[in-house]
Amino acid sequence: MGIEIEQPCVELSNIATSETHGENSPYFAGWKAYDENPYHELTNPSGVIQMGLAENQVSFDLLEKYLEEHSEASTWGKGAPGFRENALFQDYHGLQSFRTAMASFMEQIRGGRAKFDPARVVLTAGATAANELLTFILANPGDALLVPTPYYPGFDRDLRWRTGVNIVPIHCDSSNNFQITLEALEAAYKEAEAMNFKVRGVLITNPSNPLGITIQRSVLEDLFDFVTRKNIHLVSDEIYSGSVFSATEFTSVAEILEARKYKEAERVHIVYSLSKDLGLPGFRVGTIYSYNDKVVTTARRMSSFTLISSQTQHLLASMLSNEEFTQNYIETNRVRLRKRYKMIIEGLRSAGIEYLEGNAGLFCWMNLSPLLEEPTREGELKLWDAVLHEVKLNISPGCSCRCDEPGWFRVCFANMSEQTLEIALKRIRKFMERIRTQKK
Amino acid sequence: MKLLSTKATCNSHGQDSSYFLGWEEYEKNPYDEVHNPKGIIQMGLAENQLCFDLLESWLEKNPDAAGFKRDGKSIFRELALFQDYHGMPAFKKAIVDFMAEIRGNKVTFDPNHIVLTAGSTSANETLMFCLAEQGDAFLLPTPYYPGFDRDLKWRTGVEIVPIQCNSSNNFQVTEAALQQAYEEAQKRNLKVKGVLVTNPSNPLGTTMSRGELNLLVDFIKEHGDMHLISDEIYSGTVFSSPGFVSVMEVLKERNELKVSSNEDDNNADRVWDRVHVVYSLSKDLGLPGFRVGAIYSENDDVVSAATKMSSFGLVSSQTQYLLSAMLGDKKFTKLYITENEKRLKRRQRMLVSGLQKAGIGCLESNAGLFCWVDMRHLLSSNTFEAEMDLWKKIVYQVGLNISPGSSCHCTEPGWFRVCFANMSEQTLNLAMKRLTAFVVECTGNGGSAKRNGGLKMKSLTKWVFRLSSRRDGREQEER
Numbered sequence: 001m002g003i004e005i006e007q008p009c010v011e012l013s014n015i016a017t018s019e020t021h022g023e024n025s026p027y028f029a030g031w032k033a034y035d036e037n038p039y040h041e042l043t044n045p046s047g048v049i050q051m052g053l054a055e056n057q058v059s060f061d062l063l064e065k066y067l068e069e070h071s072e073a074s075t076w077g078k079g080a081p082g083f084r085e086n087a088l089f090q091d092y093h094g095l096q097s098f099r100t101a102m103a104s105f106m107e108q109i110r111g112g113r114a115k116f117d118p119a120r121v122v123l124t125a126g127a128t129a130a131n132e133l134l135t136f137i138l139a140n141p142g143d144a145l146l147v148p149t150p151y152y153p154g155f156d157r158d159l160r161w162r163t164g165v166n167i168v169p170i171h172c173d174s175s176n177n178f179q180i181t182l183e184a185l186e187a188a189y190k191e192a193e194a195m196n197f198k199v200r201g202v203l204i205t206n207p208s209n210p211l212g213i214t215i216q217r218s219v220l221e222d223l224f225d226f227v228t229r230k231n232i233h234l235v236s237d238e239i240y241s242g243s244v245f246s247a248t249e250f251t252s253v254a255e256i257l258e259a260r261k262y263k264e265a266e267r268v269h270i271v272y273s274l275s276k277d278l279g280l281p282g283f284r285v286g287t288i289y290s291y292n293d294k295v296v297t298t299a300r301r302m303s304s305f306t307l308i309s310s311q312t313q314h315l316l317a318s319m320l321s322n323e324e325f326t327q328n329y330i331e332t333n334r335v336r337l338r339k340r341y342k343m344i345i346e347g348l349r350s351a352g353i354e355y356l357e358g359n360a361g362l363f364c365w366m367n368l369s370p371l372l373e374e375p376t377r378e379g380e381l382k383l384w385d386a387v388l389h390e391v392k393l394n395i396s397p398g399c400s401c402r403c404d405e406p407g408w409f410r411v412c413f414a415n416m417s418e419q420t421l422e423i424a425l426k427r428i429r430k431f432m433e434r435i436r437t438q439k440k
Numbered sequence: 441m442k443l444l445s446t447k448a449t450c451n452s453h454g455q456d457s458s459y460f461l462g463w464e465e466y467e468k469n470p471y472d473e474v475h476n477p478k479g480i481i482q483m484g485l486a487e488n489q490l491c492f493d494l495l496e497s498w499l500e501k502n503p504d505a506a507g508f509k510r511d512g513k514s515i516f517r518e519l520a521l522f523q524d525y526h527g528m529p530a531f532k533k534a535i536v537d538f539m540a541e542i543r544g545n546k547v548t549f550d551p552n553h554i555v556l557t558a559g560s561t562s563a564n565e566t567l568m569f570c571l572a573e574q575g576d577a578f579l580l581p582t583p584y585y586p587g588f589d590r591d592l593k594w595r596t597g598v599e600i601v602p603i604q605c606n607s608s609n610n611f612q613v614t615e616a617a618l619q620q621a622y623e624e625a626q627k628r629n630l631k632v633k634g635v636l637v638t639n640p641s642n643p644l645g646t647t648m649s650r651g652e653l654n655l656l657v658d659f660i661k662e663h664g665d666m667h668l669i670s671d672e673i674y675s676g677t678v679f680s681s682p683g684f685v686s687v688m689e690v691l692k693e694r695n696e697l698k699v700s701s702n703e704d705d706n707n708a709d710r711v712w713d714r715v716h717v718v719y720s721l722s723k724d725l726g727l728p729g730f731r732v733g734a735i736y737s738e739n740d741d742v743v744s745a746a747t748k749m750s751s752f753g754l755v756s757s758q759t760q761y762l763l764s765a766m767l768g769d770k771k772f773t774k775l776y777i778t779e780n781e782k783r784l785k786r787r788q789r790m791l792v793s794g795l796q797k798a799g800i801g802c803l804e805s806n807a808g809l810f811c812w813v814d815m816r817h818l819l820s821s822n823t824f825e826a827e828m829d830l831w832k833k834i835v836y837q838v839g840l841n842i843s844p845g846s847s848c849h850c851t852e853p854g855w856f857r858v859c860f861a862n863m864s865e866q867t868l869n870l871a872m873k874r875l876t877a878f879v880v881e882c883t884g885n886g887g888s889a890k891r892n893g894g895l896k897m898k899s900l901t902k903w904v905f906r907l908s909s910r911r912d913g914r915e916q917e918e919r
Contacts, residue, residue: 011665016570016745023748060517067508067516075506080499084492089729090722125558125731129752136595137448141574162569162595162749275523282522282757284558298448302595305562309756310729
């Protein structure tokens with residue numbers, strides 16, 4: 001046996017070896033625990049119930065029905081006459097019919113209160129790609145985007161990893177239901193300046209993930225005035241716009257712009273995706289809608305790195321251009337999500353758990369701070385671990401969303417059957433009873 | 441304001457180059473057998489349209505695959521929800537089997553070492569992000585695919601330093617050229633992170649020789665911090681000898697594959713750690729719209745980092761499922777590979793003999809969807825200006841959009857890439873007829889352009905200097 005010489009592994013780039021992909025955060029650890037012991041009604045009834053996955057599984061039947069009735073959307077018809085053209089189509093402008101259908105769908109979601117021009121729709125493989133792409137376009141490495149907390153954990157990777165851009169938090173808290181205030185905005189801007197970061201824009205998610213609430217119109221107006229004053233961009237990720245429980249409660253930034261006759265609109269960009277509203281995360285359908293011509297052109301060129309499969313564009317062009325289908329889908333989906341939401345808050349109420357009054361999204365933002373041993377991040381993670389391993393529920397701890405107040409958790413309700421949700425709520429009730437008994 | 445980033449405002453996407461003029465002109469005036477027989481014939485698009493009938497027939501016989509069904513049962517939900525960046529196991533297995541089959545099963549690939557990306561455009565960029573810092577460089581043999589300027593450099597900030605190849609030895613990579621490129625990088629203070637080759641080559645249409653591949657492996661062995669990326673996107677388009685040799689085969693022959701490397705050896709170099717293959721179904725299968733690319737690497741860290749990065753460009757699960765069924769059908773893949781090869785060979789022969797009739801030669805090729813055509817004798821002078829002049833004549837007067845060598849960073853003026861697999865046989869014949877007529881006219885029946893005092897250009901001046909920025913040139917496909 002020879003001498004074993006430790007050969008140094010060849011180095012990869014800083015980006016490749018950094019932790020900025022964020023995958024060692026607890027958000028992802030819960031996934032592991034679930035993967036190792038997943039709940040199944042029949043085969044594993046004591047397994048971990050996945051409540052950390054913001055998927056929309058409540059309206060698949062509507063999609064399946066459409067596909068059954070319109071097989072040409074998925075199979076290019078008998079003899080596949082449209083197949084070759086579709087297979088060859090890699091134009092980064094995207095299928096015209098799909099862009100038009102997407103613009104129309106976005107209008108319908110907003111009840112026709114805003115108009116969308118298909119020529120401004122840029123297609124990307126998911127909102128993950130859209131957000132990263134916009135960051136590449138709007139900011140240089142070392143610059144900063146201001147993002148209200150709590151925010152979707154994936155942003156740490158999507159906005160920062162390969163772009164080298166920083167996120168500076170706009171601190172929001174429960175004192176006013178986590179709404180964004182002007183003070184918080186100004187403070188965040190100053191904080192960025194103090195760190196020598198050039199602020200390039202504000203990125204909001206509306207409706208909010210993880211809060212599950214829509215941003216009030218007045219706040220949007222303030223935000224828009226703020227970015228105009230500072231001469232920076234505003235990115236509004238409206239990925240949950242179709243998941244608002246009541247048709248009238250969502251105000252898109254697009255409506256603000258229309259009301260102002262598009263003055264200063266070139267600083268505004270909307271991100272959308274079909275992953276949540278349509279429950280199709282696997283199909284990788286995202287879009288950037290920008291009011292800035294140069295951004296549209298550049299984003300289009302950059303989308304070469306992340307085009308949507310033409311097979312999928314073809315399918316969805318058919319589906320989304322069918323207004324009978326889309327109107328019915330939007331309304332039915334809304335009703336079902338509202339029902340699910342009512343279920344979960346009733347369950348939480350009966351368990352004595354407080355939550356943020358929500359009106360959108362696929363999750364509830366609940367307050368378990370009374371249960372914390374200590375009001376710290378460590379206390380929160382301890383509780384999270386207990387919920388994961390004792391109650392066997394994977395929920396998302398607020399710290400993974402950069403929430404300033406320990407004890408808040410995001411719990412999803414649309415990625416399982418009603419029965420499973422009932423079981424989860426039962427487990428929560430039992431857990432709370434146990435705790436109360438212990439305290440006595 | 442409305443300030444955008446440096447990346448957004450620079451020109452590294454390469455789209456304002458006059459190269460895209462040809463595209464624009466084609467789109468304004470596209471040839472159509474019936475509706476526009478005098479239009480411009482697109483010969484700048486490396487698409488494979490020869491075997492769609494095989495794909496269509498398979499689709500008809502296997503309706504479940506596109507219909508979201510498995511054994512007659514709907515799996516729509518499962519597919520709609522599947523967004524795991526590890527990729528669909530069945531699809532990864534099918535793709536690595538296909539890759540092995542293309543290589544005559546002389547090498548095999550581990551499905552756990554493959555990373556799926558939205559096209560090889562994404563794969564190549566991802567590898568740059570994984571292997572290099574902003575300001576580092578990769579060496580690439582010229583001529584190379586124009587898209588690399590964007591794919592490798594734009595958002596990554598990585599530089600390309602050319603390995604100059606020329607016609608004296610059929611554009612093969614030599615040790616001298618490699619060394620010279622390396623020294624050039626040193627002079628420019630660029631840290632070289634590796635070499636990237638396309639094998640079979642675009643635009644040459646030739647497979648790399650064992651000698652060249654060994655030379656490259658030797659080179660990265662000598663420089664222990666360098667990587668070798670082999671873009672084998674055209675590996676399934678090889679139609680005649682000497683046949684395709686993958687870099688993985690060379691590693692195997694040298695006993696430098698992961699499996700065979702023995703850490704007790706003095707040769708515990710782990711060069712396999714630094715060799716990565718890129719693949720895609722856009723050329724071999726003619727499916728550029730479906731965005732299916734892949735990175736193959738035995739380096740676990742690269743696979744891990746690239747997998748996470750693939751979040752920014754995953755392959756649609758709908759498409760993964762369809763293709764896992766198609767490529768999992770071994771009877772089909774066998775038939776496809778054989779038939780594809782046959783048809784490409786026939787087409788290439790058509791183009792070559794058509795060119796010959798026009799008194800035009802080309803580099804002897806055995807792969808790809810194009811020929812590397814020698815029109816040096818038609819240049820008014822041995823300059824790139826003359827090449828541009830000739831190219832514009834061919835676009836506007838002859839009505840053929842072909843790719844000038846300068847857009848591929850070729851060091852010798854007068855070479856053009858001409859595609860042959862993206863049109864019908866009739867259209868190809870027509871293109872050759874037009875070319876012959878043009879050559880006859882401008883060389884006065886067999887003379888050379890230079891003797892005749894160059895080609896006269898009258899009304900071309902106006903758009904000679906016009907760039908393509910006005911209308912967003914559809915940068916559809918330049919490979």
